[in-house]
Amino acid sequence: MRSIGKNKRAQEEMVGFGFIMIIVFVIILIFLGFALRKPAISGVESYEVKSFLGAYLGASTSCEDNFGPISLKDVIYRCENGQSCIDGSNPCDVLEDSSSNILKASWPIVDRPQKGYILNITADNKEVFSIEEGNQTANYKAGSNRFSRSGTELIISFKVYY
Amino acid sequence: MQTMVNNIKAQMKIQQMAIMLLAVTLFFVLIGIFAVTFKLSGLKETSVGLAEENAQLLVTKIANSPEFSCGSSFGTQKLDCVDEDKALSLKQSISRYIQSDFWGSDVSNIEIRKVYPENSKECDLGNYPDCGVIRLLSGDLTGTAVGNFVLLCRKEASDNGAIDKCEVAKIFVSYNQQ
Numbered sequence: 001m002r003s004i005g006k007n008k009r010a011q012e013e014m015v016g017f018g019f020i021m022i023i024v025f026v027i028i029l030i031f032l033g034f035a036l037r038k039p040a041i042s043g044v045e046s047y048e049v050k051s052f053l054g055a056y057l058g059a060s061t062s063c064e065d066n067f068g069p070i071s072l073k074d075v076i077y078r079c080e081n082g083q084s085c086i087d088g089s090n091p092c093d094v095l096e097d098s099s100s101n102i103l104k105a106s107w108p109i110v111d112r113p114q115k116g117y118i119l120n121i122t123a124d125n126k127e128v129f130s131i132e133e134g135n136q137t138a139n140y141k142a143g144s145n146r147f148s149r150s151g152t153e154l155i156i157s158f159k160v161y162y
Numbered sequence: 163m164q165t166m167v168n169n170i171k172a173q174m175k176i177q178q179m180a181i182m183l184l185a186v187t188l189f190f191v192l193i194g195i196f197a198v199t200f201k202l203s204g205l206k207e208t209s210v211g212l213a214e215e216n217a218q219l220l221v222t223k224i225a226n227s228p229e230f231s232c233g234s235s236f237g238t239q240k241l242d243c244v245d246e247d248k249a250l251s252l253k254q255s256i257s258r259y260i261q262s263d264f265w266g267s268d269v270s271n272i273e274i275r276k277v278y279p280e281n282s283k284e285c286d287l288g289n290y291p292d293c294g295v296i297r298l299l300s301g302d303l304t305g306t307a308v309g310n311f312v313l314l315c316r317k318e319a320s321d322n323g324a325i326d327k328c329e330v331a332k333i334f335v336s337y338n339q340q
Contacts, residue, residue, distance in 0.1 A: 068325030
């Protein structure tokens with residue numbers, strides 16, 4: 001009778017050990033499930049943002065000087081200085097139109113990894129121009145460019161949200 | 163009777179020990195398998211990431227190579243600036259570059275596409291510059307393609323002489339991933 005009781009205890013101990021093993025395996029599987037999950041694909045790289053800024057600043061616009069069409073970089077200066085284009089048009093309007101068109105074509109937000117963007121231009125910490133589109137999510141890639149002319153420091157910063 | 167009982171007890175203890183040892187061994191083997199799987203999955207992602215980084219460096223290298231880059235033709239030296247006139251001329255003599263694997267044997271095609279203003283016409287001598295895509299080799303981009311923004315510049319004739327016209331474009335390099 002006693003040996004039957006002891007056998008039952010031994011069986012209970014084995015079953016208990018088996019339960020502990022199963023619980024430990026389940027915890028490990030849950031942990032590995034999280035660890036081996038594929039990281040979210042961003043679809044937006046920081047080198048793209050930086051290269052885009054360089055291309056954006058060099059793009060020709062409809063604003064001209066004596067030598068022909070001027071770049072967006074020069075249009076930003078003219079807008080900040082209040083200096084009009086050779087045909088009398090307002091460089092700030094040219095800046096807004098060109099920026100909007102270039103950004104819409106370069107960073108479409110419909111059915112794409114990028115969900116929104118924001119471009120800010122400041123001169124000596126005062127806002128010259130800003131444009132944004134789409135949603136500002138928690139993830140973004142950013143780039144900035146700074147240069148100065150005639151003592152004014154201009155900073156162009158661009159963020160793409162994904 | 164007592165001996166039989168003792169034997170049974172001993173057998174039970176041996177069985178318990180055997181099962182426990184088996185379970186512990188299985189436990190550590192499974193831990194080891196999971197750890198190796200975890201490490202190897204990271205390796206694959208690292209190799210893909212490195213391949214993409216190499217492709218991105220290739221795009222930058224090609225965009226800034228003398229065959230494509232603006233140099234100082236359009237004012238001050240610009241990075242990531244592609245001379246559209248040069249790129250179209252290169253298209254005419256591309257076979258020499260491809261035969262000698264000039265950009266590496268993995269590169270299968272290079273395409274420059276205007277982003278704004280958008281134009282899907284492929285450039286040739288007949289429609290230039292009223293076109294938007296310069297594809298160095300015929301056929302679509304195959305394999306894996308990596309792109310980056312560039313400034314695409316050309317010279318245009320005007321009443322005041324030659325003027326610079328620059329547009330935002332993207333250069334795509336397709337390569338065969340090994």
